[in-house]
Amino acid sequence: QIDSARLWGSIHETAQFGATAKGGVRRLTLSGEDKQVRDWFRKACEEAGLDVHVDALGSQFGLRKGRDMSKPPVGIGSHLDTQPTGGKYDGILGTLGALEVIRTLNDAGIETEAPICIVNWTNEEGSRFAPAMMASAAYVGDFTPDDILSRKDIEGTTVGQALDSIGYRGDKPVGFQKLGCFVELHIEQGPILEAEGKTIGVVDSGQGVLWYDGKISGFESHAGSTPMPLRRDALATLSEIVLAMEAIARKHGPNAVGTIGEAVIANPSRNVIPGEIAFTMDCRSADGAIMDALDRDLRTTIAEIAARRKVEVEIDLVWRKPPTHFDPKLIAAVENAAKTLGYSSRRITSGAGHDACNLNTIMPAAMVFVPCKDGISHNELEDATQPDCAAGTNVLMHTVLAIAGV
């Protein structure tokens, strides 16, 4: 059994780095707050006797030796960055839970056959730089490190510049740390476990993601003197797209969602009809065929709206992550650990994307979910209980022991 109080303490100690007035965390990837939590994490890893390295994209790796160093390490961990108005658990539980596993094994003097490597992946959230799960995507070869290093945030700062500014452009090449498999603990970020009174979600699959950058070019003109029929209003166009996206997602049933999270009017003024808007779209489904249908429906509908309103709408697919089907053996290991420990559990699909989904494309991976209050995440009010967090970490530890061998 892990030390529930120590885990809880770590979570709340690090929550000070970017703490918000509403009890959440604002710790954008590669920001000053991110540097603070990274420094804390490095020190904690070193104190736990781990061999710590940082790769060229800033991901932190802490290796615990195994008896058989020819075996690839069992990877565990998650991320420590947050949304602009994020919570204290998303990613953090999985990273500090991994640290807690190491501390517990150390205290108990348990050696494993295979080594264990705990990881803090850079930019999982995708809020400052797209795509999300950026570093693990590069790790599995979905993007080249150079491509990722050149990605820009809204201020034009590149990933490379941001890494340098906090001193976290590591000296190890991306992929230097081989892993044999990866298990990630995370809050569910959805309402199912809580609603069904289950403690552990055995994650067997994850939704695919489509991310788009969009730009609408209408025509700025005077709000008072431009008759309604002569307008080429970029905001009215966006409004139709937002509602169309909502209708399309609903049409494809419970297994699809669609969101426009960002929309910025260029040079806004009360009495000017918006002429130009940049926006983003996020569409998901656990079913690849539905993802294709979402993409098709969106493009057709947007083209119709643009033609009718005589505006230009450009849509650029910047990220496509297919649905994830986790490794059956690892899923069974998680399920077994939950059962052995006496926690109630159920199989579950992840609505959110996770680093484990990327890793699953080149190695066996799986995830452990615990409930979060009202299914709320990406919100400062995000909450989870100490017993649930401890339960998830215990399941993580027992899964690791089963895979790594004692």
Place this chain on the structure above:
Amino acid sequence: QIDSARLWGSIHETAQFGATAKGGVRRLTLSGEDKQVRDWFRKACEEAGLDVHVDALGSQFGLRKGRDMSKPPVGIGSHLDTQPTGGKYDGILGTLGALEVIRTLNDAGIETEAPICIVNWTNEEGSRFAPAMMASAAYVGDFTPDDILSRKDIEGTTVGQALDSIGYRGDKPVGFQKLGCFVELHIEQGPILEAEGKTIGVVDSGQGVLWYDGKISGFESHAGSTPMPLRRDALATLSEIVLAMEAIARKHGPNAVGTIGEAVIANPSRNVIPGEIAFTMDCRSADGAIMDALDRDLRTTIAEIAARRKVEVEIDLVWRKPPTHFDPKLIAAVENAAKTLGYSSRRITSGAGHDACNLNTIMPAAMVFVPCKDGISHNELEDATQPDCAAGTNVLMHTVLAIAGV
């Protein structure tokens, strides 16, 4: 006849203060660029022998003596501030046209019976600070100067601070300069004169304006893991409001417009459902009953949308300007001047608000319109011809001479 080349030269010389790459002007009220054009204007007024004063809200007044100084001056002028992506003519033609009238009278050695006062009103555009036509509104008593001085821009800078920062908080109390009447020359900012091939618009009325500040409070949550039916999406709410506003304006016929020009998502992120949006609304009609109906329909519809989507929407009416009916005698004077000079003309309603609309509430006022290309305004592509600008200025001069007496 005014000096067309000199007028054109003034317009293009001052267009350098805030010139944009696309040939427009970005000269927000009380900005550094606004200071530059104000300094230019003061110098030009002094060189034309005018007695220049600045009031507590920064409006510039240049007085040309008349034979009978007991008579209240005939006021002419407009504004030199622009939209964020504005043109070279909106307001500028009327202000520099007024200067050109003075220069022409000086050159011709013409004395008038009543004095003439040319004015550059502060913040006509209403883009940086609300309401529009701010200084003339205070001049006629619609707002107290203290109220106006405390208005804030989006950065939190007050009008008072902005005035001080460019050294244009004048020593004269608002209203110190009495005027007997006011005539304003302006580009039409709409398509009618050009379409009908008329040179002069004799403005007999102006649309009323409703300005609202709005705020939507939904709930931030995860774009991937929040099912569509559980969302309280602020942007989807705004989208319904935008389209409802469009439908309501259209329903009330050609004599109504409605625009949402500003909308800002708080803490936007690609994978977060927008939780909070601040926005503005601008509704207009030349018919007071239609204005009331617009307000009523909007409030009802917004309440319905908010209830259905389980979000809060606050709507705050920050400005209500009733429709304007200009002074019949002054309208006739403008019409007569156009006829005498041989320009084609027609009566017209102003779609935009103007300082003359404010002044009309306490003194006789009227306006002269000239065509602008494709009716485009509040756009960097705004354009007008030199002959039309000269024609309008000639009509302004002859109207002034008729009122002031030679």
